[in-house]
Amino acid sequence: MRLDKFISKATELSRKEAKKVLHSGDVTVNDTVVKDGSLHVDVLNDEVMWAGETLSVATGNRYILLHKPEGFECTLKPKEYPIVTELIAVPELTSLRIAGRLDVDTTGALILSDDGGWLHRVTSPKHLHAKVYELTLADPMDEAAQQKAIQKVAEGILLEGDTEPTKPATLEFIDATHARLILTEGKYHQVKRMMGYFGNKVEALHRASVGDVTLDGLEKGDSRFLTQEEVASF
Numbered sequence: 169m170r171l172d173k174f175i176s177k178a179t180e181l182s183r184k185e186a187k188k189v190l191h192s193g194d195v196t197v198n199d200t201v202v203k204d205g206s207l208h209v210d211v212l213n214d215e216v217m218w219a220g221e222t223l224s225v226a227t228g229n230r231y232i233l234l235h236k237p238e239g240f241e242c243t244l245k246p247k248e249y250p251i252v253t254e255l256i257a258v259p260e261l262t263s264l265r266i267a268g269r270l271d272v273d274t275t276g277a278l279i280l281s282d283d284g285g286w287l288h289r290v291t292s293p294k295h296l297h298a299k300v301y302e303l304t305l306a307d308p309m310d311e312a313a314q315q316k317a318i319q320k321v322a323e324g325i326l327l328e329g330d331t332e333p334t335k336p337a338t339l340e341f342i343d344a345t346h347a348r349l350i351l352t353e354g355k356y357h358q359v360k361r362m363m364g365y366f367g368n369k370v371e372a373l374h375r376a377s378v379g380d381v382t383l384d385g386l387e388k389g390d391s392r393f394l395t396q397e398e399v400a401s402f
């Protein structure tokens with residue numbers, strides 16, 4: 169890879185800014201000052217340093233978990249709201265894709281990667297990866313209504329505008345207005361539409377986990393790379 173490209177990838181500086189850094193004489197490759205951005209570097213074996221720091225670029229795919237806060241949109245081009253990738257500090261953000269979008273007002277586990285085949289495995293209902301949603305309902309549901317809803321969710325619901333019913337899912341009530349819904353698919357606004365089927369409204373929605381990946385200790389707005397085990401679990 170060209171040295172100026174390498175610096176730009178490793179630091180998020182533009183190619184032009186990387187060239188300026190090179191001209192300042194602050195960059196060494198294997199302990200030799202290099203000012204020529206066209207020099208070819210071996211990304212695995214050459215040691216590139218800038219102002220005393222060793223630079224590195226990701227050589228494989230990236231697999232990222234973000235604890236999405238409310239008020240961010242799961243798109244790649246901002247429309248009304250800031251976008252989720254603004255919260256992630258890795259190079260080449262535009263190559264990331266989202267596995268299972270969340271609504272602007274939904275919080276929780278959001279997985280992003282630049283590995284298309286893997287993303288497909290995360291989202292495809294064929295693979296039955298459970299997504300756990302915690303929800304707060306606008307209207308309390310009594311015991312009888314809860315039992316009916318649990319049964320209907322387990323059977324599948326034909327939602328308005330759809331041709332196929334929802335896949336069998338698990339609904340658990342914590343109390344009259346708080347529930348946990350475990351889905352293995354991701355239809356458009358699925359949780360809100362399913363609760364709408366019961367004449368209710370979702371006031372707050374949080375995705376606690378996707379497959380084996382949980383938010384455990386990850387603060388709202390923070391992100392981390394998935395572990396190798398987590399990547400392999402999909």
Ligand code: URA
Pocket residue numbers: 269270271272274356357358359360361373
């Ligand atoms: N279902 C919804 O209705 N909204 C989400 O953000 C995720 C699942």
